[in-house]
Amino acid sequence: MTVAVLTGIAYVLVLGVMVGAARPRRSSGACDFYVAARAVPPWWNGAAISSEFTSAAACLGTAGLIATHGSPMLWYPAGAAAGFVVILALVVAPLRRSGTYTLPDFAEWRLRSAPLRRFATCLVLAVGLAFLVAQLHAAGVVVRLLTGLPPWLGWAAVAVAALTMALAGGLGSVTSVQAAQFWLKLAVFLGVGAVCWGMAGTSLVTGPVTWLEGAYRAGGGGLAGAGDPSLPGVLSVLVACALGTMGLPHVIVRVYTSRDGRGARRSIVATQVMLALFGVVPPLYGILGSVHVRGAAADEIVLLLPARLLSGAVGDVLTGLLAAGAFAAFLATSGGVLVAVGGALSACVPRPGMRSFRAAVLAVMLAGLALTAVTGPGVSVALVLLGLSLSAATFCPMLVLGIWWRRLTDVGVAAGFAAGGGVTAVLVIAEEAGVKTGALTSCPAPVAVPVSFATMVVISLVTPGRVPRVVGRMMTRMHVPEHLAGPLTYRSSRGADRSS
């Protein structure tokens, strides 16, 4: 099995590096590096978004949770996909028309505050690192479980490949790799799943799937409420997913790679279609895993399934294919996070450019590796949920109010960041320390999001003097479609329009 697994992993890593390295000749400026020259077509962009969103948590973690925690986990993929409908309705076109590059850029542009930009950058770093560490840990699990080699080899493999892609050509490179890898992942997971289903399907339909009866159960969740099988616990997680997706730095940076607001909307619709296709994967593996892989950790169940159903070379080859698909997921998400967070960090230096971008990308990866080394491998879904909860409690209110409400102020947003982020941190730490406050707070979003919204609104109302003078022009630029706007109200995004 080791040979098949290592071959699969090596194939994906080499393919990723080759596709990524083919791009740099076309990357000539900061715009190319940060947002792929804003020329990614909707279907290509949709595949890239789907690829980085279907990370370790979607490929391995959710199916594992379905198998270990029961049928209530079936709603997790549905909640994750719901976030894109919310993005489409509330955020995508205005955000693209703003002409900025990243979430901190938007914060500074909309509220005219450099300190707020730095605050937003810290939050982007926290959310991005949660996703990055989840990918690195999952890579370590795959390598240790299937080959017996030390986990750090998995971290190192993902780190080197993702760094090569990001440093070579920025988001252009990463986009090419992600879009190609989405189809690879979909084909591998659906194909292997279909073979496994064919081997075990009859016994599943006719035999008892006792663990997976359709019912909620009492029981606590893990970090950020992951795996809580009670109805309130599931609903809390769904809220975090639906509202947190809009603040994920590696997802939202894709909005800026579209040509215009119309292209950005179509990218999100394409993403929705592709996520619906991929949405079959977690239930498929979860149901199979609940019957045929008992007693394994959540992130391991998908990987162990083919060998349990098919002995010999066929099982080894299918396991190798799954390992390749899993590494495609880790690489796509890690590359996206590196570029998005690196782009946000590098803009904080006095003279941002490609050199600072590359230094920031390297620093983010080193921080991710350090955090991976000092933490234990848990369930990947939990870390992803932590990132989603923090994003929902901070960036969601900023984006929604910043796009639709003229009276938002920088002080209000800073206070909302502190309140939402603070409540999230307190609830997560309390839960980890053993203080049980109920299912609705095991995932902090249902409490932290309203607190953050309320804080931003109240503080903005009491600081009316800090509303930017040009807020009318900003609203015009964000909401008036390109073809109706004149040169005074809309400036297409070219060159160095970072925070104009």
Next chain:
Amino acid sequence: MTGGRRVVVSRRPPVLAGRGTPCPPGDLPGGPPGGPPGVPAIVGLQLRQALRTVGAVAGLLVGVPVLAARVPGLWAWVALSVAVQCAWVGLSLLQLRRAERLER
């Protein structure tokens, strides 16, 4: 002033507010010349449409798991979870079509 021939304007130029008619720079449908006053109307229309979609998402996101509690049975839950994914695609297409129609 420049010695050119004076032209008498006998009627006002047509109002450029028809569907699909491009506006001059700064002017927006639904608002007086000069632009900005038309923007709140556009924002209001867009916001109403967005809130309708978000409301539908919230209803499905909470409603389906709650309703599922009354339908015990693994395969019913699996079918519902797949159906919800299809509902998201349908809602996205609807939102896209309506948002683009509003902006035409």
